[in-house]
Amino acid sequence: MNAEFHAAFVNKYIGGGVLFGGCAQEEMLFAFRTECLVSMLLCPIIEQAEAIIISGVERFSAHRGYAQTFEYVGPYADDTSIFQPTMSKAINIVAVDALVASVNHIQYSKENIQRELNKLYCGLYNWRKFSNAQRQTYATGHWGCGIFGGNKQLKAIEQIIVVSQVGGLDINYYTWGRPNFASALVSLVQFLHKTNTTVGEVTKILFSYMDKLDEGRTPFEFLYEQIRKKKGIH
Template sequence: MQCPALTRAPQTAITCFDDLVLFLEPDHEPSSHPLDRPPFPALQHAIHGYQDHFHADFYTTLWPRILEWAWTVPGTYAPTGLSFTSPQVSSCGTYTSAKCNYDTDVARYILANMFVLNKPQPAPECGNLDLYRLMNSQARCREEDVGAARLECLLAYFHTIAEEEQGRTITIERRQWLGQAHELDASGHTLAGVNLMETSMESAADATRFVNFANQDLHIHRIIPSGTQEEVLFSCAPEAFVAIGLCPRMTSDQVIMIRNVRRFVEYTGYLSSFKFLRLVGTRRVFDILSIDAVTRSHYTVASVDRDVRKATLAMLPTDEKHGRGGVVTGHWGCGVFGGNKTHKFIQQWVAASRANVPMLHYSVFGDVQLMNFLRQVEAAIRAREWTIDDVATRLLSNYSAMCAAADKAKADGYIWTLLSTMSTPSRKVSYEEFIATEFGLEAVGCSNLLLW
């Protein structure tokens, strides 16, 4: 990935939004027609939000710094740009690892050039680092403008990084399995600890690794006015944006980690309600574990094996001492991906255990009913002293086998199968009922069932 420095300079001082528009888009001709759409409405909203929050004039305090950062190539930025090392076999011999390192000066340089629409040149088959669509998004008001909220997060990053000591190294790592996940030696591992949380993933203060509910294309390979879990995560930790231009589509046996990034922003809302709230009080760095999940055929052996393998690969510690902390996750593979929350929780627990993760922090995003059910399931498993393989076989493989045998799907979208303990072949049960029957529990309601 190449990021040439900005070479243009304003002909006159930029003191207002109209001046900024003419610099960002020199061919723009202002219109006097009252019904014409103004340029860069989200950017204008974001600047207003920045000035209201920080009680500072953007044009005299922050803009000159952004311009200087975009002009000045850091000494740590190689003339050849950013690229990955050749893949190396891990010390455990089960996967290969390719890495790209850049420091906070380089991250700031690239982000500043993105902000002035001096778009970096991505690596082949990688994502687009253009902010034009984000800046040009439109909403009825600032309070409903997700594009503006994402840009306000970026301005908050620039405001903070101007006063932060530089030199922190960020690493993008691409891993790929050499063999099967079950070939990993987990004989000395026990089931990982589980901390079920009603609150958000960000509330897990002890977790040093944060699961990104990614697509095959990291951050969908573009930056748009949207607020999914992944998009919120990158907005709050903007140093991660660099990876979009460096990472091609993930295959089924690949994962992407972005290590040692810092979260700068706290937020509220999700999707269309996402908003910048304030700067993060405590300066903490963490690792982003980017993994994509299947979007169909969730209960087949191939799909379950694929997703458990992928989560395991991301959760394995690095060859160095770094990366052995707890992992925080949530409903990965659910929502638009179509997965079942209980099913994906079990998969991630198995993966964390195989990877020898000390603690899996799991956010149910306020679903108290589900949290109580999962606590009962965990307690029942521990009371029976099941091993990792017991959980994987009895709660994942056995259900996949019964689904395959039944080969049955209701037209309304729920996946069902037959329980061997049921006397009537016509009785069909959900995954929650399958789990509940195994342990003698009461299943959670249909709100948690798989929807296609």
């Protein structure tokens, strides 16, 4: 990933199951960037309006596979550039724990959407403190969309809102073999730019999605519909 900021989709108890058999994104990250393990000793439970930034962690291992197929394949030479103020690797892990959508519809409430926006904003708002660049890249993907039950479209919109509000960051969004989702996301972002839709407008529309949930539209479809209606686009 050619980015200084990497999302880590973590458990509220950072590290998750890395020490006792877990092997999802968080545990894999902690296995090949082993300096992350120190955070398990230093960091308490992540509260609702908190995120954890782990800076300068080197990658030591090459790997392949995922979950049951995850395996070590040899040492890794980490050629990441150096962040001069700290003389450490210019890499920052943005550890954010997503809402656990144990009941699917709760993730669409205004309160829980606001929770996710606040959470990610905590992780990204001060990114310039950790970088010499005027503009940087945030590498992310389907945050909280595995065992936590998150809706991929909703989570993508939430991340776009926060990154746009923070400013100075581009997104590398990894869809993990879902080209149709990637195309749909690119089309939505292009539509938002073309219609000069603001962060505030997108957020207000998203807050109203819960009220229309039973009408069966996806978050992307609902955004398109409401923006066209608001701006008189037919």
